[in-house]
Amino acid sequence: MATCSFPEARIFDTYAAYPAAVAQLLASAQHELLLCEHNFSHYDLGSKLVFDALWAFFTTQPAGRLRLIAFDTQYLSQRCPQFLQLTEKFPSKIELRLAHESCSNWKEGFILVDKACLLHRHHFDWPRGEITTEPYIVATLQQQFNALWEQSNPSNEWQRLCI
Secondary structure: OOOOOOOOOEEEOOOOHHHHHHHHHHHHOOOEEEEEEOOOOOOOOOOHHHHHHHHHHHHOOOOOEEEEEEOOOHHHHHHOHHHHHHHHHOOOOEEEEEOOHHHOOOOOEEEEEOOOEEEEEOOOOOOOEEEEOOHHHHHHHHHHHHHHHHHOEEOOOOOOOOO
């Protein structure tokens, strides 16, 4: 198995830096990706770079697993056709849940990679955030993701209708 190389810890504060950090983190994943975001509009999930990173993630052995929590699925369903292709190709590897209304006070976006690396945006409305491998911070956001996941509902609102 290849050794995992996570991005170096750093802080970012522009929307231009955020998608690059997302793509870099997705490319470093080997086993598990946990994503939590308002609507994923700042992730650039429709880009070739993200598509290629996720394709590699799903086609390596053993294949990785992606779980997403969204507070709004409209962007995914209407603006991310390449990502939707991945959901059709790897339906058993990708699961999306729609955050329950009781979670509406949660305002932080994050990506957890292999329970070891974290991209954390401190508020949905701002680009400011950080990449860290600090175990305490990673564990805290892992617990928060699990709590949000349990309170969220499976969603098929983002899937295409084949008529």
